[in-house]
Amino acid sequence: MNYDVIVIGGGHAGIEASLAPARMGVKTLMVTILAEQIGASSCNPAIGGLAKGHLVKELDAMGGEMALATDATGIQFRILNGSKGPAVRGSRAQIDMDRYRIYMKNVILNTPNLDVKQEIVEALIIEDNKVLGVETQLGNRYMAKKVIIASGTFLNGLIHIGEKKQQAGRQGEFASVKLAEYLRGLGIEIGRLKTGTCARIDGSSIDFSVMEVQGGDENPTPFSFRTNRESFNPTQLPCHVTYTNEDTHHIIESNFYRAPMFSGQIEGMGPRYCPSIEDKINRFRDRPRHQIFVEPQTLEANEYYINGMSTSLPTDVQLSMIRSVKGMESAKIVRYGYAIEYDYVQPTELKHTLETKKIEGLYCAGQINGTTGYEEAASQGMMAGINAGLSVKGEEPLVLGRHEAYIGVLIDDLVTKGTKEPYRMFTSRSEYRLLLREDNADRRLYRYGEKLGLLDEEYLAKVKQKERDIAEAVIYLKENFVTPTKEFIEKLLSLDEEKINDKVSLLDLLARASMSSEKIIALVPEFKKYSDEVVEQILIEAKYSRYIDKQKNQVDKMKNMLNVKIPEGFEFSKVSGLSNEIIEKLEDIMPPTLFNASEISGVTPAALEILHIYIKMAQKAR
Ligand SMILES: Cc1cc2nc3c(=O)[nH]c(=O)nc-3n(C[C@H](O)[C@H](O)[C@H](O)COP(=O)(O)OP(=O)(O)OC[C@H]3O[C@@H](n4cnc5c(N)ncnc54)[C@H](O)[C@@H]3O)c2cc1C
Numbered sequence: 001m002n003y004d005v006i007v008i009g010g011g012h013a014g015i016e017a018s019l020a021p022a023r024m025g026v027k028t029l030m031v032t033i034l035a036e037q038i039g040a041s042s043c044n045p046a047i048g049g050l051a052k053g054h055l056v057k058e059l060d061a062m063g064g065e066m067a068l069a070t071d072a073t074g075i076q077f078r079i080l081n082g083s084k085g086p087a088v089r090g091s092r093a094q095i096d097m098d099r100y101r102i103y104m105k106n107v108i109l110n111t112p113n114l115d116v117k118q119e120i121v122e123a124l125i126i127e128d129n130k131v132l133g134v135e136t137q138l139g140n141r142y143m144a145k146k147v148i149i150a151s152g153t154f155l156n157g158l159i160h161i162g163e164k165k166q167q168a169g170r171q172g173e174f175a176s177v178k179l180a181e182y183l184r185g186l187g188i189e190i191g192r193l194k195t196g197t198c199a200r201i202d203g204s205s206i207d208f209s210v211m212e213v214q215g216g217d218e219n220p221t222p223f224s225f226r227t228n229r230e231s232f233n234p235t236q237l238p239c240h241v242t243y244t245n246e247d248t249h250h251i252i253e254s255n256f257y258r259a260p261m262f263s264g265q266i267e268g269m270g271p272r273y274c275p276s277i278e279d280k281i282n283r284f285r286d287r288p289r290h291q292i293f294v295e296p297q298t299l300e301a302n303e304y305y306i307n308g309m310s311t312s313l314p315t316d317v318q319l320s321m322i323r324s325v326k327g328m329e330s331a332k333i334v335r336y337g338y339a340i341e342y343d344y345v346q347p348t349e350l351k352h353t354l355e356t357k358k359i360e361g362l363y364c365a366g367q368i369n370g371t372t373g374y375e376e377a378a379s380q381g382m383m384a385g386i387n388a389g390l391s392v393k394g395e396e397p398l399v400l401g402r403h404e405a406y407i408g409v410l411i412d413d414l415v416t417k418g419t420k421e422p423y424r425m426f427t428s429r430s431e432y433r434l435l436l437r438e439d440n441a442d443r444r445l446y447r448y449g450e451k452l453g454l455l456d457e458e459y460l461a462k463v464k465q466k467e468r469d470i471a472e473a474v475i476y477l478k479e480n481f482v483t484p485t486k487e488f489i490e491k492l493l494s495l496d497e498e499k500i501n502d503k504v505s506l507l508d509l510l511a512r513a514s515m516s517s518e519k520i521i522a523l524v525p526e527f528k529k530y531s532d533e534v535v536e537q538i539l540i541e542a543k544y545s546r547y548i549d550k551q552k553n554q555v556d557k558m559k560n561m562l563n564v565k566i567p568e569g570f571e572f573s574k575v576s577g578l579s580n581e582i583i584e585k586l587e588d589i590m591p592p593t594l595f596n597a598s599e600i601s602g603v604t605p606a607a608l609e610i611l612h613i614y615i616k617m618a619q620k621a622r
Pocket of ligand 1: 008009010011012013014031032033034037038040041042043044119120121122150151152153154155169170176179195196197274338339340365366367368371372373374377378
């Protein structure tokens with residue numbers, strides 16, 4: 001069978017990697033070990049969170065599926081950091097894991113140009129360093145112009161529970177052993193990482209009455225820009241909060257010698273920001289307690305995820321430590337927690353398009369690239385899928401800049417710096433946080449979705465109108481001034497606002513921290529014609545306009561800098577402040593421009609700035 005694109009994997013990366021090219025009209029095949037598990041969430045039943053919510057919104061803005069699936073199957077919606085600035089707010093939703101899988105499987109099966117096969121890919125078909133297809137355990141050969149590997153934690157997956165080890169990709173699923181061996185044979189740099197998950201508890205054995213309740217937002221906001229905000233009214237289930245205590249810590253500590261984390265049984269590096277409970281007890285010995293979130297996994301099945309208690313301790317220790325926690329004294333474990341070690345591809349092996357440098361037409365996306373998290377996986381999946389699709393069509397690749405999207409930051413960090421530990425997104429990873437907000441992801445990125453044909457006309461008309469309204473309103477605010485007349489001062493005081501003493505632009509007036517959407521409407525009644533979403537954006541633009549302009553200037557400066565030519569014969573070794581590794585790479589490749597230099601793995605933005613200064617100095621000296 002011949003395809004344009006073959007995607008190996010039906011996880012969060014594989015889904016977006018398959019949908020994007022198929023929706024672009026490119027004939028695509030998804031091969032996955034278990035069709036039942038398309039869209040399975042290996043770990044926590046939640047999508048989004050700080051910085052991760054940004055990624056989901058960006059995916060959505062370009063036509064990805066994750067946000068729509070979350071809105072359709074979410075069972076609790078919250079905006080994290082709601083009281084803080086808009087740049088660091090993050091949307092998070094608990095999802096019904098079963099319904100999420102079914103939703104995704106249906107979308108995949110109903111997408112034109114997309115076929116699915118439940119088979120295990122064991123080898124790739126490669127000739128002259130160019131990928132031609134895949135070979136499965138059933139002996140089937142599927143040919144394609146591009147292949148995307150989105151195999152998650154499955155490559156040589158090895159599960160640890162106490163002293164017990166078991167080869168698996170996820171508990172209960174085959175590991176991908178032959179494909180892992182095949183990739184090692186290609187000479188691609190492969191490393192080993194580790195992640196883990198907690199036990200799942202039978203809800204009927206938990207005493208929720210002694211735990212704190214954590215509900216969803218009163219007025220839940222949908223994840224997707226394409227979900228109707230007015231009619232969005234999901235069923236919301238509560239989460240509960242409880243804590244570990246001295247007993248729990250004693251049980252864990254006295255069993256350290258049986259923990260694969262400490263006994264040397266696990267070699268792979270784990271996620272620093274999502275440590276196991278044994279790691280937390282070891283690292284933070286003076287903390288009297290650790291918070292545990294008891295989260296529902298589905299609407300109907302009474303099974304709970306105990307967020308904060310990821311572990312690979314032996315099963316008897318897991319039971320004792322869980323039963324030492326308030327409200328869990330009679331807890332019955334349905335599934336034990338475990339750690340998993342797996343192979344990953346060092347992402348410096350990849351171009352910004354996520355195509356491998358060594359094998360033409362072969363792309364990697366998701367956890368295989370050293371990341372952790374559903375959102376990071378889906379983002380890479382979509383970009384690999386888009387770029388594979390564009391390449392099939394003979395079109396220019398799409399690489400998002402660091403100033404355009406967190407997805408751009410994610411991929412740039414991975415392919416230029418590589419990673420030695422599971423990489424997750426944080427808002428602090430972006431230099432342009434005020435520009436890359438969740439709330440403006442639609443305005444930042446819809447043009448790409450439109451160009452690729454991934455967004456429908458109705459939605460595009462809506463987002464374009466929103467863009468026009470905001471631009472019109474900001475001009476109005478810049479051009480219109482208010483004066484301290486008696487009438488206007490009274491109006492301000494009635495809104496609990498300080499009076500003005502001089503003539504000011506409406507933009508400056510609305511920049512006050514105390515302003516709200518309601519006050520905007522009271523002060524500028526002309527704005528009643530705009531939707532709530534538009535007024536919200538006007539408020540943000542007004543409050544942060546100075547900072548936003550400053551960051552936009554920085555972006556322009558960066559763009560100009562990247563266009564700078566590196567003179568022929570430039571002596572990189574004479575530039576002080578560059579590491580020997582960077583100098584070696586630059587001398588080896590001799591990039592013609594700073595943009596080309598920026599694409600070399602390890603060449604950081606700071607290194608580019610230094611080079612820029614030296615090039616300018618060399619030009620002046622001439
Ligand atoms: C135990 C565990 C704990 C985790 N803990 C966390 C956590 O705390 N926080 C967090 O953010 N993330 C966690 N993760 C990671 C999270 O699950 C992943 O980041 C995310 O699911 C990665 O998505 P993916 O699409 O890359 O891979 P996966 O979701 O793993 O999907 C891989 C897909 O590839 C398929 N596949 C693999 N090999 C082959 C083959 N040879 N042929 C055909 N199909 C193949 C599989 O069937 C599967 O469909 C954890 C994962 C595991 C397993």
